Amino acid sequence: MNDRQRELLKIIVENYIKTVKPVGSKSLVKKLKCSSATIRNDMAYLESLGYLEKTHLSSGRVPSETGYKYYVDNLMKPKEISGDDVLKLQTILSNKDLEVSDAILKCMEIISEITNYTSIILGKESKDQKLKQVNIVPIDNRKVVAVLITNTGHVENKQTMISESIDINEIVKSCEIINKNLVGTPLGEINAKLEYEIKPIIASKIKQYEEVMIFFQEAFNDFTFKRSDVFFTGKTNILKQPEYNHPDKIKGIISKLENIELIKKIETDNQGINIYIGEESKFDEDVTIIKTSYKLKGEEGTIAIIGPKRMEYAKVVYLLQFLKNYLERE
Amino acid sequence: MNDRQRELLKIIVENYIKTVKPVGSKSLVKKLKCSSATIRNDMAYLESLGYLEKTHLSSGRVPSETGYKYYVDNLMKPKEISGDDVLKLQTILSNKDLEVSDAILKCMEIISEITNYTSIILGKESKDQKLKQVNIVPIDNRKVVAVLITNTGHVENKQTMISESIDINEIVKSCEIINKNLVGTPLGEINAKLEYEIKPIIASKIKQYEEVMIFFQEAFNDFTFKRSDVFFTGKTNILKQPEYNHPDKIKGIISKLENIELIKKIETDNQGINIYIGEESKFDEDVTIIKTSYKLKGEEGTIAIIGPKRMEYAKVVYLLQFLKNYLERE
DNA sequence: AGTTAGCACTTCTTTTCTTCAAGTGCTAGT
């Protein structure tokens, strides 16, 4: 693959990203300063390498998934975006009154707006968070609310009807024991400690300790489960893409976006920006997902942009990189 | 309008609901035991009254909005549904361990499944709920979480960074004052009491009382705002309807369903089951919204089914009626 | 007076054909 061929691939990808139309040889004559026949030869070669495809026998060329991949890995240069947009992001990020997660949400809103793609924010259940406090609030004779707070300020609550045989005071007492012994414990370890450290203590002091234990176990279980949140911004942006101009495709992508379980699978394992094109995305063959993780001050999660395969890679990568750097710089 | 004509209208509506195809005169000959010409005459008459429409000059007839309305008000009989489905609902409703709102959610899930329409549950911000308790949890020097709990067991929290000039202890003290004075106050009255009863007390005991007041005012404000929740079940069901088989229509309805402000406007004022057909729905000219309110034990809200105009009225009305009766019986 | 048979007329839908533009691959020549 020589320089001209690389240049050709780059132009075809970028052209297709812009126009959504297969690229023909004639239209590139001026840019590449050679004849259409030469370009056709090169195109045929690139196709033989698997970087280009035809939609039908006599159409122009379209990048293949490997073509996009080659482009992303070797040809693309992250593209700076307008200072105006950067400024917007910076303003949000430097607002110290905002909770981190809110700041991220707002930034992704702006990124969705700039790019016209859909953003997903996955707040990971951070098992590093530590228990700060547990409160028991009796609502009436039978109803109790447990309020759980972590060292990062997250609050969850669990409401339960307790069986008549249990005295609420016993739950309150047990709660004091838990506060005395478990404050500072990472969420991931709560369950085990509850079983092996707390249960024996409570068993010695409380009559119906088994029911009480079940109550607390359920409360903590819910806690760790609920803590994985999913947010979207620009959820319907992807529908603006011309590739989603068919009822069935729209229905398909919509129901995938509604499927929280599927969304949760989008999680970055490694550092840096990851790009998953088409099949690779494991989400939908027609989309690209660009994602990265962030981690700071007990907050931890994944942010992702989901758009068509012919996504403006350069722009999106630049934006995510910018956000990630800013977050992790602090 | 004679008996046969009413019967004709009924059959046309029900036929159209089932088949989504304009109804022609010939197809009804057997059912009405008269000739197609007679039926055509009657159809023309019903059309002149505004109950039927044609999609084009020589098509069969389709019910108009007023036609549906007449059907709903005068012709339809609520249709019992399979005992199996009723049983499912009853099982959920009689499960005493479930919070009311969860039970409603689960019921609506089932109703969505049975009907293939979309359900919306609007938890109204119930200003009748009373404050049960306020807790202040300091997270670190600058960060504080306020946890607010009502007599129905709802919990909300508000996290804030406080300015360095404020001593956290002062906030804690103020919180005690609030607990002493405001517990039992309906949420709707909290703001006023905060301003006229609490402020003077705090002002006399706390140095930076103004900042502290702002903190609590914000916390309570968020509380009353957040308390209006919107849930969906079967959100994409409406896309299964054949009338949503065009990209633009799908996009239109999707973005309307995403628009929480618009959704919140769906609120029943009066008792009973309300049916809003097409334009009347103020939501989308192609849908019908059937809704009703519920109210029990401090929980209060609206449940609604949203589907195409040719909705299975009889079924949906029966289901909502059933659910409403059950809830309010207790 | 209410009902029915019959027929001309509309309108939409579906299918088939035609034409057109875009683009390719290949051959032969530079």
Add this chain to the structure above:
DNA sequence: ACTAGCACTTGAAGAAAAGAAGTGCTAACT
């Protein structure tokens, strides 16, 4: 190694034709 030229494909768009469904109206029937 590049280019000019040409035959050939293919999909898209439009026109024409055929067919299906259904109506309105007139005139006859009970």
